[in-house]
Amino acid sequence: MLEFNIENQGLNISNFNQKRLQSRLQKTADANHLALLFDTVEEQLNATIPFLKSGLENNESCLYLADESTEKEIWSALEGVGVDRDAVDTGQLVVEKVGDTYLDGPGFDVDSMLDFLMGTVDDQLESGFDGLRVTGEMTWTINQDIPFKDIVEYESRFDQLAADLPCVALCQYDLDRFAPEKLIDVIHTHPHIVYKGKICSNTYYTPPDEFLGAEKPELEVDRMLDTTFDLASAQDEILRREQRLQVVNRVLRHNIRNDLNVILGHSDILSEELDSEELQSSAEQIHTTAQELFAIAKEAKRIEDSLDEKPPVQVPLPLSQIVGRIIEDVMRENPGKQIRSSLEDEIWVEGSEDLEFAVQMLLETLIEHTDTVNISAEIEGKGSYATFDLVIEVEEQTLPDSEIESLMKGQETPLRHSSGIGLWIVNWIVESSDGELSFETDNEYTRIIVSLTALEENGVEEH
Numbered sequence: 001m002l003e004f005n006i007e008n009q010g011l012n013i014s015n016f017n018q019k020r021l022q023s024r025l026q027k028t029a030d031a032n033h034l035a036l037l038f039d040t041v042e043e044q045l046n047a048t049i050p051f052l053k054s055g056l057e058n059n060e061s062c063l064y065l066a067d068e069s070t071e072k073e074i075w076s077a078l079e080g081v082g083v084d085r086d087a088v089d090t091g092q093l094v095v096e097k098v099g100d101t102y103l104d105g106p107g108f109d110v111d112s113m114l115d116f117l118m119g120t121v122d123d124q125l126e127s128g129f130d131g132l133r134v135t136g137e138m139t140w141t142i143n144q145d146i147p148f149k150d151i152v153e154y155e156s157r158f159d160q161l162a163a164d165l166p167c168v169a170l171c172q173y174d175l176d177r178f179a180p181e182k183l184i185d186v187i188h189t190h191p192h193i194v195y196k197g198k199i200c201s202n203t204y205y206t207p208p209d210e211f212l213g214a215e216k217p218e219l220e221v222d223r224m225l226d227t228t229f230d231l232a233s234a235q236d237e238i239l240r241r242e243q244r245l246q247v248v249n250r251v252l253r254h255n256i257r258n259d260l261n262v263i264l265g266h267s268d269i270l271s272e273e274l275d276s277e278e279l280q281s282s283a284e285q286i287h288t289t290a291q292e293l294f295a296i297a298k299e300a301k302r303i304e305d306s307l308d309e310k311p312p313v314q315v316p317l318p319l320s321q322i323v324g325r326i327i328e329d330v331m332r333e334n335p336g337k338q339i340r341s342s343l344e345d346e347i348w349v350e351g352s353e354d355l356e357f358a359v360q361m362l363l364e365t366l367i368e369h370t371d372t373v374n375i376s377a378e379i380e381g382k383g384s385y386a387t388f389d390l391v392i393e394v395e396e397q398t399l400p401d402s403e404i405e406s407l408m409k410g411q412e413t414p415l416r417h418s419s420g421i422g423l424w425i426v427n428w429i430v431e432s433s434d435g436e437l438s439f440e441t442d443n444e445y446t447r448i449i450v451s452l453t454a455l456e457e458n459g460v461e462e463h
Contacts, residue, residue, distance in 0.1 A: 031199060033155075033162045035190035036135075036172045037183070044172060047194045048135055049077050051170050052093065055133030056083060060168075061124035062093045065136035071095035082380055092129070098140040108146045110154045114161065121167050131166030138173050148182050155189040156208040170194070203227045256293070263290045312352035312432040316455055319390065320347040323375060326360045334367050341375040348455035349388050351433030355452075358429035361422050362392055362448060370394045379454065388454040393447045 038044045048064075052074075055062040064074055074095055075085060121132045141151050158169065173186055188206040192199055204227065210219045267290065270283035320343045327339045349355075366373050378389040430437045430450055440447040 031192040032165075032168045033159050033190055034168075034170045034192040034194050034199070035186050036170055036194040037175055037186070038172070038195075039175050043196065044174075045077055046197060048170065048172065049081055051133065051135055051168075052078060053081060053083055055168070056088055056092060059128075059130045060133045061091075061120075061127070061129040061131070063120065063132065063134040064093070064095045065098055065134065066095055067098045067137040067140040069095075069137065091127070098136070108144070108150060108154075110150055110157060113154055114157060117158070117167065118161065118165070121165055125166065131168070133168050133170075135170040135172060138171055139177060142177060148185070152182075152185040152189050153212065155186070156211045159189060159191065160208045203230070260290050260294045264294070312354070314350050314434060315353060317349050317351050317353075317355060318347070319343070319349045319388070319452075320345055322356045323359060323390075326356065326363055327375075329360070330363045330367055333364075336371075337367055338372045339363065339367065339375065340372070343375060343377050347377065347388065349452040350455055351435060351452055352429065354429045355433050355435075358426040359390070359450070361426055362450075365422055366392065366394055366446075366448075370396055378449075388452050390450040390452070391447055392450075393445060395445050 036044065036047045038047070052062050052064065056078075064071075066074070075093075078093075079085060117132075117134065120134075124132050138151075141148065155171065162169065171186075171190065173183065175183065178186070187193065187202065187204050188211055189208075191202055191205045193202045194200070204223075206220065206223060210223070213219065264287060267283050267287035271280055271287065274280050274283060323341060323343055327341060331337070331339060363373060372395065374393045376391045376393070378391055380387045380389065427437045430452075434453060436451040438449045438451065440449070
């Protein structure tokens with residue numbers, strides 16, 4: 001039985017990890033048939049709860065097919081991450097026992113189960129929902145007298161239908177309770193895998209026509225060879241890109257910086273020697289532009305450092321003290337401007353040691369373009385679910401939409417300002433802290449939100 005009463009279990013249920021997975025689920029539009037492979041209750045909850053929460057927030061009907069859990073336990077976990085039960089439409093989340101669906105009748109029948117799901121989708125669309133989101137605990141198959149080949153046939157045939165249905169399915173498989181040969185078939189029949197908090201595009205996925213076909217062994221050999229070739233090609237491409245980045249960075253750091261120093265020096269001489277105000281203005285513009293390029297070249301070193309580091313170690317960080325130090329430094333360099341903070345004295349989070357640099361870069365970038373910056377905190381969830389959001393807000397639309405958009409899409413665009421590179425560095429550092437960087441912006445304000453795992457005052461994760 002799942003222990004959803006986690007406050008008394010000491011489980012490491014991270015609301016932030018759930019929040020991050022929920023965001024990835026929304027961005028992975030083609031992930032409509034997923035297998036959750038988990039070792040622990042923590043991993044199971046950190047996937048199933050954001051899966052359901054995402055459906056509730058997107059006007060989808062949610063069906064939880066339970067084997068060992070109860071509706072009360074599932075709602076307890078959802079309420080722990082901020083879902084208001086009273087705000088959810090009646091009937092939007094239904095919890096049913098497997099025996100009422102999978103085993104409703106004489107044993108398990110693949111066709112009947114597929115008909116049931118398709119009928120449920122139609123019913124929910126007629127009820128005004130935008131689709132169906134279903135997740136099932138598959139432990140019921142272990143002690144039932146049902147050949148597992150029927151289960152994987154159902155999984156594979158469902159995948160044939162899923163692309164044309166407004167339906168997303170998450171199948172839960174406990175790695176400790178399923179035999180390896182069964183898990184291999186599970187992996188073959190799901191195009192996406194959720195494992196250790198990540199949504200993985202499954203390179204071992206076998207399309208239904210091949211998996212169910214008579215020539216399965218021959219096709220499997222071809223697929224394994226193609227997968228091996230694709231992985232080797234991807235590794236070669238990663239190496240080539242790393243080499244190109246090193247070359248470009250070396251050019252920026254040495255050749256361009258040295259030449260810019262020459263330009264800056266001569267522009268100073270021109271500004272002092274020229275009599276014409278128009279020519280002096282041109283010389284000053286040369287100097288300003290050269291300084292901006294110099295700043296971009298300098299940031300290239302930061303990029304190289306962030307890419308060259310080994311996987312970062314997560315440590316407890318006294319965030320309120322860190323922000324206080326940063327405010328003093330930035331205000332000292334920018335007299336006449338204001339940074340107002342409403343953070344409490346003792347706020348601890350988990351992150352990499354570079355997080356202080358990331359927050360400082362954010363404040364320095366914003367204060368260049370506005371007179372006032374406001375810093376506040378928001379706590380989402382409670383107890384072991386708690387997520388800490390550091391909110392940095394200015395009244396104007398300070399950051400260009402193009403830079404925010406490229407960062408959110410994970411794709412580079414031509415950077416017109418040095419802040420563009422700065423935002424990428426901030427995002428990398430926040431991600432290395434197991435955090436998330438997000439933005440809210442309109443014509444009146446810009447809010448930059450850094451979401452992190454909340455810790456207690458002594459640096460211990462909240463339980």
